[in-house]
Amino acid sequence: MHDAREVVVLRYGHRPGRDDRMTTHVGLTARALGADRVIFPDNAGQSAETVRDITDRFGGPFAVELREDQKAIVRDFEGIVVHLTMYGERVQDVEEEVREAVGLDGSDGTDGEASTPRDLLVVVGGEKVPWALYERADFNVGVTNQPHSEVAGLAVFLDRLFEGAELDREWENADRRVLPEATGKTVVDAGEEVAGDDDAGTGDDPAPADRD
Template identity: 45%
Template sequence: MKINVLRLDHRLKRDTRITTHVCLTSRAFGASKVWLSGEQDHRLMDNVRDIVNRWGGDFEVAYEKNFMKVITDWRDNGGKIVHLTMYGSQAQDVVSEVRDSNKDILIVVGGAKVPTKVYENSDWNVSVTTQPHSEVAALAVFQHMLMDGEEFNIEFEEPVFEVIPEAHGKHVNIHDENKKSHGIDH
């Protein structure tokens, strides 16, 4: 199952930090691509690409002004649409059905005001609690549930930086262009 994320209604002056976090969370929790709609933000996209270059993997970020084109194309190619909203079915009640569909999944993360056509064109409108909170938190929790915890086992190919988990301190391996590894402890 391939997972992509569609971030609706990005606003340059207001949403840069949260949209960046949507991208980073998507990547870390197993998505292969984020589509951005709303205002085009070359700087944000370049920053995300730079992180991918440094931390590894083949994650993509792309812009499409017409978010419905992304949704329609996804469906036309056999994929399913999950729209994260506090008004949907509870995540724990539908995540198995989404996973068992064995289809590629497009997770739609809202912006300022989500148009009705997004609700109508989604296979699942899904709520991670029925309370207002962060779209980044909802995305992380839902992707974790969808991946059934397997995101913890993702190995990002060809990283420059690689964190080595430790109970205390910081240990980062830095891989140079010759694929030699140098550890740095803090």
């Protein structure tokens, strides 16, 4: 989402079948809420297909990668590593420090106050993660210290990281676009003019619940 810095989400661990849906939702959430790329374990090909298909239809840029070397990705990442875990420091206590570490403080650098942009890897655990990840992470962050959902934790973390700016993102190379409205389900061709298109494409339901 930001030219000078890449925000990458790594889904750590994946059990085919059992985790397909959660892994897909991690990828779709990463895309929708401002990350530039998601990395799945190489046994999560089905989830990767779904996220790529959504990106083809609803736009990008957003990259999906399958990699087998999860440990090495974390160990060798040149930038800041945030590990989302219920055992971590409270997100409300460390979010400003994370923003400073990657240069998301200040107003996009226009006032010269922002720190240097650095890449950010956000690690989202699935099955048990190795202790080395806690040690390598620059920040272990808890979106509450309660057990809930890695998808929920990722969503709140990204929304706070970008301070809501991700919600105003524009999408490139989209086939279609949903028009926000008080009561309706309107999908238009992405290039289409908005006026008078109330009858376009409403029969299509691309909700992720139907995608896997």
